[in-house]
Amino acid sequence: MSLITIKNLWKEYGDNVVLERLNLNIEEGEFCTLVGPSGCGKTTFLKMLLGQETPTKGTFLLDGKPFPDEPSIERGIVFQRYSVFEHLSVLGNVLLSMELKESKFFGRLFGKKRKEAKEKAMQMLESVGLGDAAHKYPSELSGGMQQRLSIAQSLVIKPKILLLDEPFGALDPGIRADMHTLILDLWKRNNLTVIMVTHDLHESFYLGSRLLVFDKVRYDEQAPNAYGARITYDIPVGNEKGAILTKVDKSRKKETNNYDN
Amino acid sequence: MKRFMNLKPSKVTAFFLGLLPFIIAGIFYIVASDLRLAENPNDKLLPSMASFSEAIDRMALTPSKRTGEILFIEDTSASLHRLGLGILISAVLAMLIGIPLGFIPFVRAGFSPFVAAFSMVPPMAILPILFIVFGMGEIAKVALIVIGVTPLIVRDLQQRVSEIPAEQFIKAQTLGGSSWSIVIRVILPQIFPRLLDSVRLTLGTAWIFLISAEAISATEGLGYRIFLVRRYMSMDVILPYVAWITFLAFLFDYLLKKLTYKLFPWYSAGKENA
Amino acid sequence: MKNIFQSTSKLLVAATLVMGLGASSLMAEVKDKFTVSWTIYVGWMPWDYAQQKGIVDKWAKKYGIEIDLVQVNDYIESINQYTAGKFDGCLMTNMDALTIPAAGGVDSTALIMGDFSNGNDGIILKGKKNLADIKGQDVNLVELSVSHYLLARGLESVGLSERDVKVVNTSDADIVAAYSSNDVTALVPWNPQLSEIMTKKDANLVFDSSKIPGEIIDMLVINTEILKDNPKLAKALTGAWFEVMSLMKKGDTKALTFMAEASGTDLAGYKSQLKSTKMFYDPKEAVEFADSSALPNTMKKVSEFSFNHGLLGEGAPDAGFIGMEFPNGKRFGDPKNIKLRFIDTYVKMAAEGKL
Numbered sequence: 081m082s083l084i085t086i087k088n089l090w091k092e093y094g095d096n097v098v099l100e101r102l103n104l105n106i107e108e109g110e111f112c113t114l115v116g117p118s119g120c121g122k123t124t125f126l127k128m129l130l131g132q133e134t135p136t137k138g139t140f141l142l143d144g145k146p147f148p149d150e151p152s153i154e155r156g157i158v159f160q161r162y163s164v165f166e167h168l169s170v171l172g173n174v175l176l177s178m179e180l181k182e183s184k185f186f187g188r189l190f191g192k193k194r195k196e197a198k199e200k201a202m203q204m205l206e207s208v209g210l211g212d213a214a215h216k217y218p219s220e221l222s223g224g225m226q227q228r229l230s231i232a233q234s235l236v237i238k239p240k241i242l243l244l245d246e247p248f249g250a251l252d253p254g255i256r257a258d259m260h261t262l263i264l265d266l267w268k269r270n271n272l273t274v275i276m277v278t279h280d281l282h283e284s285f286y287l288g289s290r291l292l293v294f295d296k297v298r299y300d301e302q303a304p305n306a307y308g309a310r311i312t313y314d315i316p317v318g319n320e321k322g323a324i325l326t327k328v329d330k331s332r333k334k335e336t337n338n339y340d341n
Numbered sequence: 342m343k344r345f346m347n348l349k350p351s352k353v354t355a356f357f358l359g360l361l362p363f364i365i366a367g368i369f370y371i372v373a374s375d376l377r378l379a380e381n382p383n384d385k386l387l388p389s390m391a392s393f394s395e396a397i398d399r400m401a402l403t404p405s406k407r408t409g410e411i412l413f414i415e416d417t418s419a420s421l422h423r424l425g426l427g428i429l430i431s432a433v434l435a436m437l438i439g440i441p442l443g444f445i446p447f448v449r450a451g452f453s454p455f456v457a458a459f460s461m462v463p464p465m466a467i468l469p470i471l472f473i474v475f476g477m478g479e480i481a482k483v484a485l486i487v488i489g490v491t492p493l494i495v496r497d498l499q500q501r502v503s504e505i506p507a508e509q510f511i512k513a514q515t516l517g518g519s520s521w522s523i524v525i526r527v528i529l530p531q532i533f534p535r536l537l538d539s540v541r542l543t544l545g546t547a548w549i550f551l552i553s554a555e556a557i558s559a560t561e562g563l564g565y566r567i568f569l570v571r572r573y574m575s576m577d578v579i580l581p582y583v584a585w586i587t588f589l590a591f592l593f594d595y596l597l598k599k600l601t602y603k604l605f606p607w608y609s610a611g612k613e614n615a
Numbered sequence: 616m617k618n619i620f621q622s623t624s625k626l627l628v629a630a631t632l633v634m635g636l637g638a639s640s641l642m643a644e645v646k647d648k649f650t651v652s653w654t655i656y657v658g659w660m661p662w663d664y665a666q667q668k669g670i671v672d673k674w675a676k677k678y679g680i681e682i683d684l685v686q687v688n689d690y691i692e693s694i695n696q697y698t699a700g701k702f703d704g705c706l707m708t709n710m711d712a713l714t715i716p717a718a719g720g721v722d723s724t725a726l727i728m729g730d731f732s733n734g735n736d737g738i739i740l741k742g743k744k745n746l747a748d749i750k751g752q753d754v755n756l757v758e759l760s761v762s763h764y765l766l767a768r769g770l771e772s773v774g775l776s777e778r779d780v781k782v783v784n785t786s787d788a789d790i791v792a793a794y795s796s797n798d799v800t801a802l803v804p805w806n807p808q809l810s811e812i813m814t815k816k817d818a819n820l821v822f823d824s825s826k827i828p829g830e831i832i833d834m835l836v837i838n839t840e841i842l843k844d845n846p847k848l849a850k851a852l853t854g855a856w857f858e859v860m861s862l863m864k865k866g867d868t869k870a871l872t873f874m875a876e877a878s879g880t881d882l883a884g885y886k887s888q889l890k891s892t893k894m895f896y897d898p899k900e901a902v903e904f905a906d907s908s909a910l911p912n913t914m915k916k917v918s919e920f921s922f923n924h925g926l927l928g929e930g931a932p933d934a935g936f937i938g939m940e941f942p943n944g945k946r947f948g949d950p951k952n953i954k955l956r957f958i959d960t961y962v963k964m965a966a967e968g969k970l
Binding site: 130132150151152153155156157159161162163165166167168176177179180181182183184185186187188217218219230233234237239 | 506508509511512513514515516517518519521522523525526527530531605606607608
Binding site: 384385468472556560 | 718721
């Protein structure tokens with residue numbers, strides 16, 4: 081069974097069809113990059129994965145069960161901006177993840193648990209290269225370091241899927257390259273499932289194991305909103321492990337079959 | 342020669358330029374006062390500097406003949422006590438109301454219109470109701486400040502809460518946060534410095550309500566004294582009191598600003614970056 | 616350098632004068648336009664009637680001058696403005712005339728004593744029936760006003776002093792609402808608030824100004840220097856006043872209804888307020904009152920009360936610090952510092968029909 085199963089999925093806002101007839105399976109360990117022209121629904125799709133939006137109709141399963149219809153612990157997210165908490169130190173930001181997860185009422189850990197969480201947080205920070213900045217506030221960090229922090233914050237509680245919403249879009253090219261290395265490294269080492277929206281084609285080819293292109297297939301000039309976008313290309317990319325590529329191939333075939341039905 | 346708009350005064354020049362209007366106002370006062378006193382040595386409208394120092398000596402340095410207390414200190418402590426209590430209660434209430442209002446759609450739908458309407462009610466116009474509910478004593482004075490100031494802070498906080506980027510709430514949810522734990526770990530700490538800002542901005546209003554409350558019914562307080570001696574036009578007491586109130590208001594503003602930056606270093610840094 | 620300084624100070628003086636902050640007496644001279652301020656009060660409504668019905672204009676024209684009566688909403692503010700030199704005359708009580716303009720060095724003359732409070736000011740206790748029960752209570756009143764004076768006189772009458780109560784300064788505008796509050800048990804209001812509170816539950820009138828007749832006097836006060844230079848003003852005002860008085864004496868319903876409505880009540884309400892006001896409808900009565908020996912005695916008491924409350928100014932060594940002059944050459948206090956004068960000159964002219 082796939083991690084994510086999508087069959088004949090539609091998303092409409094009134095008369096405005098955003099996505100139509102999506103069919104897609106995503107396996108554990110895949111790194112999907114989503115590209116497409118603006119307004120093609122890739123952000124809406126990400127929001128559905130996140131739980132911010134719900135599909136209008138169709139099958140939308142996570143681990144064989146319907147997706148939770150609000151953001152939850154299964155899915156981590158890194159936005160382009162604002163996804164770290166400015167009032168907490170770098171360490172505090174990572175600690176908060178474990179505190180919110182484990183302490184429902186106080187949102188805080190005490191004593192031994194706190195000590196353990198702190199150690200775990202420090203390891204996480206080391207692995208994203210923020211070990212030296214643990215006691216700084218986000219406002220003292222560069223944009224790239226803030227994104228590293230946001231990634232650490234999500235990864236420390238091991239979500240099933242890591243969602244990235246144009247996470248490197250606001251960064252300088254040099255820093256972006258560093259971030260690419262980091263995310264690939266984290267992906268490989270932790271066997272993550274990553275879904276990333278980007279508008280940078282180069283990035284989408286370089287990073288992913290699988291590239292999904294969203295676009296409108298049909299277009300009516302009289303009613304531009306009458307038809308939604310679909311996945312027009314679904315191609316294995318990257319120079320990664322063969323196993324994954326095979327998996328991708330398999331799911332592509334399934335999907336193509338669905339198309340034909 | 343540069344354009345006038347591009348000329349910038351040096352630090353020293355800026356300091357003296359800032360001082361100049363005060364000096365001019367002072368000279369103006371002294372001339373006007375001398376003119377009036379030359380005609381009528383007992384004139385009370387614009388007293389001389391000497392009568393000010395006499396009045397200050399009488400009110401602030403010499404114990405009152407009748408009560409043995411120093412009136413000025415008694416007045417100041419009574420007023421500050423009311424003001425402090427009023428502001429404190431307003432701030433706590435505003436947090437309790439403003440955060441759910443800005444954060445929970447159901448609460449917003451239910452109460453936002455009411456709060457918006459309530460904040461427009463001029464408290465001075467419904468005084469008789471306040472008297473019956475809160476009596477005429479200390480509670481009434483504090484209540485007037487609370488009723489006058491709380492809606493302002495509530496609406497400001499509601500605005501501030503809704504200005505926290507939605508990304509933060511989503512992120513916190515993906516980390517396992519509940520509505521409650523997000524309030525106490527994400528919203529409260531971020532809203533606190535904004536609350537202090539808001540309090541700072543409403544201090545002026547709070548003073549107005551304090552002075553009004555003391556004018557209506559009191560036995561001591563800065564506003565009480567001003568309205569009492571107004572009965573025999575003792576400007577020699579009123580003007581120093583006004584100066585003192587101005588100074589206190591300025592001081593609180595300054596201290597609150599310092600306190601905010603001290604307690605929340607991330608807040609000021611964030612502001613500079615923004 | 617000296618020249619620059621001189622011209623600068625000249626400029627400043629000029630600017631000050633332009634801004635209206637100059638001293639009042641600079642303007643004291645023979646002139647033909649006058650302003651007198653008034654506030655709403657039962658005994659002063661005739662002035663409004665006289666103004667609105669052209670009686671003031673008629674008398675002013677007779678003496679070739681113009682008189683403008685200006686209504687001020689806040690009583691104390693109207694006296695303060697008069698004291699600061701904004702008005703030539705103002706309506707006030709005998710006590711306020713002593714403690715505000717006179718104590719402020721503005722030599723003032725009581726031109727017409729129109730009435731005295733004969734029950735318009737009173738002490739009300741909630742629940743209790745005797746004045747002596749006031750002991751130990753908080754008393755809500757306008758501090759340092761005639762209410763305060765009435766309280767002092769009332770306490771004296773039952774062997775108590777101000778030390779036995781606690782005075783809570785309460786604005787007259789809010790005193791009716793204050794009665795409804797549970798923690799208010801004793802009040803000293805004046806009319807119309809007094810009669811309003813008396814309609815409420817448990818309100819008992821335990822002392823009123825009819826027990827100290829002639830001590831709370833409502834009068835028209837004119838700046839002495841302006842009066843000296845402009846007797847025409849005094850004549851016109853006195854003439855107009857007694858013309859309205861004769862209408863009121865006849866019980867002219869139209870005139871009374873007008874006054875009632877202008878003061879925010881109806882004819883019956885106004886008449887009941889008049890009952891507790893001893894109006895001097897006949898100029899002879901007014902002359903008699905001004906000439907009586909009771910007046911200097913009253914002013915002595917008022918002066919002592921004011922001195923004890925620091926109202927004569929901190930520099931005042933005793934109750935006689937501010938000198939007062941009465942008809943027939945009677946005097947009280949420092950003859951070198953006469954700031955308040957009571958005269959019967961013009962009222963007498965009215966009595967003799969010489970206006």
